[in-house]
Amino acid sequence: MKFNIFSVALLTAVSFNAYSNDGPYWTDSNGVIVRSGFGECLHTINWTPEAAVEGCDGVTATKTKPEPAMAAAPVVAAKIDSDGDGVTDDLDKCPNSPSDKPVDADGCTIVSVVLKDVKFESNSSELTASSHAQLDKAVDAMNKYDQLRIEIQAYTDSMGEAAYNQYLSEQRANSVRDYMIGKGIAASRMKAVGYGESNPVADNGTRDGRAENRRVELKIIE
Numbered sequence: 001m002k003f004n005i006f007s008v009a010l011l012t013a014v015s016f017n018a019y020s021n022d023g024p025y026w027t028d029s030n031g032v033i034v035r036s037g038f039g040e041c042l043h044t045i046n047w048t049p050e051a052a053v054e055g056c057d058g059v060t061a062t063k064t065k066p067e068p069a070m071a072a073a074p075v076v077a078a079k080i081d082s083d084g085d086g087v088t089d090d091l092d093k094c095p096n097s098p099s100d101k102p103v104d105a106d107g108c109t110i111v112s113v114v115l116k117d118v119k120f121e122s123n124s125s126e127l128t129a130s131s132h133a134q135l136d137k138a139v140d141a142m143n144k145y146d147q148l149r150i151e152i153q154a155y156t157d158s159m160g161e162a163a164y165n166q167y168l169s170e171q172r173a174n175s176v177r178d179y180m181i182g183k184g185i186a187a188s189r190m191k192a193v194g195y196g197e198s199n200p201v202a203d204n205g206t207r208d209g210r211a212e213n214r215r216v217e218l219k220i221i222e
Contacts, residue, residue: 024051125171149222157210170194
């Protein structure tokens with residue numbers, strides 16, 4: 001085998017105790033890469049450009065380690081709403097409620113609801129402006145459940161003559177019905193009934209009690 005002058009100089013610059021560990025570079029007994037007299041890292045026959053390490057063969061920056069793979073997000077099972085009422089089975093206390101009628105947070109069909117924010121001017125059937133927001137919500141519900149029929153029930157307190165209270169409650173029930181008709185709800189879906197001072201829900205002997213008794217309720221009849 002012939003050696004040129006450069007090869008001889010290179011080999012004589014290498015420590016005689018260097019050995020190969022089948023890696024890309026010759027290393028000494030301490031695992032340190034052996035260099036030539038010119039400072040070059042000595043390759044073994046296993047060296048490839050991809051095997052170059054920092055400080056050898058012009059590599060000046062540490063190779064970037066691959067980012068660890070992101071853990072897959074846990075799969076969350078979709079919650080089931082068996083009766084289609086909008087309340088999932090894990091929360092539904094009335095699992096067989098019909099889907100064409102409104103339900104409460106427990107998934108149970110709403111039979112009636114008191115419109116607490118629906119008020120009238122004193123001794124009048126004229127709705128206050130602040131009543132419109134809650135009535136508009138009732139209109140939205142009627143549009144959502146478009147087969148629903150309701151009875152609009154109006155009540156008064158016991159102050160004054162019973163006959164007048166009965167008349168006033170009828171006028172107030174009709175005012176609510178007229179408002180909802182004006183918002184596009186068919187008149188055939190609503191029945192207005194005045195109950196006067198009957199069926200109090202609180203003590204008519206107190207101011208707060210009378211305020212509670214002056215109320216409008218919507219009762220589902222179909």
